[in-house]
Amino acid sequence: MSPTSPTPPPRKQIHLAAHFPGVNNTTVWADPGSGSHIAFPSFAHLARTAERGLFDFFFLAEGLRLREHKGRIHDLDVVGRPESLTVLSALAAVTERLGLAATVSATFNEPYELARRLASLDHLSGGRAAWNVVTTSDAFTGENFRRGGYLDRADRYTRAAEFVATARELWDSWTADGQPRPIAHQGEHFTVRGEFTVPRSPQGHPVVIQAGDSPEGREFAASAADVIFTRHSGAEAGRAFYADVKGRLARYGRRPGDLKIMPGVTFVLGDTAAEAQEHAAEIRRRQVSPQQALLALEQVWGVDLSAYDPDGPLPDIDPDPHGELAQGRVRIADPKAVADKWRALSRAKGLSIRETVIETTGRQSFVGTAQDVAARMDAFVQTDAADGFILVPHLTPGGLDPFVDRVVPLLQERGVFRTAYSGSTLRSHLGLPEPARTGGRGGRP
Ligand SMILES: Cc1cc2nc3c(=O)[nH]c(=O)nc-3n(C[C@H](O)[C@H](O)[C@H](O)COP(=O)(O)O)c2cc1C
Numbered sequence: 001m002s003p004t005s006p007t008p009p010p011r012k013q014i015h016l017a018a019h020f021p022g023v024n025n026t027t028v029w030a031d032p033g034s035g036s037h038i039a040f041p042s043f044a045h046l047a048r049t050a051e052r053g054l055f056d057f058f059f060l061a062e063g064l065r066l067r068e069h070k071g072r073i074h075d076l077d078v079v080g081r082p083e084s085l086t087v088l089s090a091l092a093a094v095t096e097r098l099g100l101a102a103t104v105s106a107t108f109n110e111p112y113e114l115a116r117r118l119a120s121l122d123h124l125s126g127g128r129a130a131w132n133v134v135t136t137s138d139a140f141t142g143e144n145f146r147r148g149g150y151l152d153r154a155d156r157y158t159r160a161a162e163f164v165a166t167a168r169e170l171w172d173s174w175t176a177d178g179q180p181r182p183i184a185h186q187g188e189h190f191t192v193r194g195e196f197t198v199p200r201s202p203q204g205h206p207v208v209i210q211a212g213d214s215p216e217g218r219e220f221a222a223s224a225a226d227v228i229f230t231r232h233s234g235a236e237a238g239r240a241f242y243a244d245v246k247g248r249l250a251r252y253g254r255r256p257g258d259l260k261i262m263p264g265v266t267f268v269l270g271d272t273a274a275e276a277q278e279h280a281a282e283i284r285r286r287q288v289s290p291q292q293a294l295l296a297l298e299q300v301w302g303v304d305l306s307a308y309d310p311d312g313p314l315p316d317i318d319p320d321p322h323g324e325l326a327q328g329r330v331r332i333a334d335p336k337a338v339a340d341k342w343r344a345l346s347r348a349k350g351l352s353i354r355e356t357v358i359e360t361t362g363r364q365s366f367v368g369t370a371q372d373v374a375a376r377m378d379a380f381v382q383t384d385a386a387d388g389f390i391l392v393p394h395l396t397p398g399g400l401d402p403f404v405d406r407v408v409p410l411l412q413e414r415g416v417f418r419t420a421y422s423g424s425t426l427r428s429h430l431g432l433p434e435p436a437r438t439g440g441r442g443g444r445p
Contacts, residue, residue, distance in 0.1 A: 014381050014416050015260055015388025015430060016408075017057045017101070018050035021396050023067075023077050026266060026363065028286045028394050035397050037079040040090060045397035047091045050098055053404035054418050056429040057099025057130055057207075058091065059229070059390055060084040064108060065141045067328030069295055070304065074328070085117050092125035099426030101130035101209060106160035108136060108145045112192050115167035118206045119198040127202030127425030132209035132229060135160050135217075140327040157216040159189045164208060164224045170196040171205045172438045203427050204434040222248035225259060226432050229390055233263040233365045238385030260387040260430055265365035267391065269402050273368050280367045283394055284358045293354035296361060299326045300338050310354040314339075314346050363392075374410035381416065 021027045022037050036042050047058045063081050067074040084102035091100055100121065104114060114131075122129035135157060136142075139150035151159060166185050173183050173196045180195035210217065210225035213232075221228050222245060232241040238261075246256045268283060270276030288296070290310035298305050301315065302323015308315060319335035332338055346356045366373045380386055393399025411417035427434060 011416050012381050016055045017059050017390040019059045019390050019392040025287045026392050033395050042397040044094050047095050049400045051095045053408045057101045059101045062103035065144050069326050097421045099128045103132040105136040106133050106163040111163050111166035115170040119201045122201035122206045130207035157220045162187045162189045166190050174200045203425050207426050223252045227260045230263045233265045235385045242384050262388045262390050264390045267366040276368045280364050284362045288358045293357040296357045300335050311352045314343050370406035374407050378416050
């Protein structure tokens with residue numbers, strides 16, 4: 001290198017997290033290797049695998065009501081959903097360094113209660129707790145709660161922002177010498193008075209994650225989150241999302257590195273590229289059974305399509321824009337546009353209903369040899385399409401093992417992934433500073 005050539009910038013380090021796949025059709029339920037989705041050994045296996053792979057954190061999604069389809073529990077929900085912080089507390093005892101992230105709705109909880117549960121997990125895990133703040137939007141879920149009903153998007157996010165700010169006041173409310181100070185929070189959504197029951201936790205504030213894609217959601221993340229869990233897993237969409245969200249940080253006095261962007265992604269490995277593609281096609285067929293195909297179609301059309309043949313063409317009737325067959329799922333904003341797109345695809349490629357659903361709902365982000373996958377993930381991160389990934393394996397609980405055994409060593413060889421944990425808290429894995437102690441805005445000076 002000539003003395004004038006610039007030093008190449010250091011390679012960005014990749015962050016990795018493991019999603020426990022439960023109630024969705026990423027899971028290949030019919031696989032003989034598919035185990036329990038609710039028994040503790042399944043959670044423990046996936047978490048231990050993630051820790052063996054030196055991952056930043058283990059991640060649990062949340063559903064507060066079993067989804068329904070035509071008035072019956074949705075096929076994929078029959079497994080049930082245990083409460084996340086309970087599961088993570090148990091995992092804290094069988095892991096040592098791995099971050100433990102719970103998705104918990106800001107719409108159906110109270111800040112004092114949730115801040116207390118999260119601070120408790122942070123204490124008993126030695127600084128490994130994280131909270132994925134979601135804003136659950138549907139009235140169907142709300143029927144399970146005292147406040148019930150529905151908050152429109154703007155209110156969901158103002159409530160979430162005040163929720164997180166109140167939680168931070170509570171987390172900050174104990175003095176450095178271990179004295180609780182009373183807080184007096186009076187806001188639009190919450191009133192909290194008195195001392196917090198839990199001393200400041202090892203991370204100061206548990207890590208805050210955000211998942212939600214609207215402009216309001218992105219702004220909220222830019223103002224308050226440490227990590228974003230996103231669905232933008234394609235390189236182009238990823239780069240646009242990344243630039244948009246990172247561009248919002250300066251308004252809040254934050255730097256681009258203060259917020260890590262991590263899309264949820266899947267992977268399929270093979271000894272050759274062709275074998276991986278074949279395996280991926282097989283997984284997709286097994287994710288979308290004939291019944292699943294009709295169910296997916298009915299979610300778009302909003303009407304009963306059980307008379308249609310999954311191996312035949314798509315219905316030529318238009319969707320019912322007011323159809324309510326599926327409850328507990330994010331509503332499709334413009335079903336006619338989706339139906340038109342699916343019909344055009346099916347006509348162009350000669351696809352049946354099932355093949356169309358396979359093609360449109362397939363979420364296989366990284367398919368190839370371990371070398372291909374490591375190289376593509378690295379390129380994805382180095383070109384600012386993400387800071388890392390939340391991996392969603394196809395199989396519970398063993399689906400992450402091949403990634404840890406085969407891809408992690410290659411990422412390490414490329415110099416873009418740690419070879420040992422350097423710290424013990426989740427903040428240290430993510431390279432995030434401990435938040436300054438403000439003393440709580442409502443606390444005594
Ligand atoms: C990647 C991703 C994961 C999500 N996971 C959950 C979840 O586990 N539980 C939940 O209730 N909502 C979940 N949500 C829903 C969001 O919290 C939010 O309610 C929804 O995206 C609508 O808000 P938006 O219009 O800002 O996107 C998720 C959203 C995204 C984008």
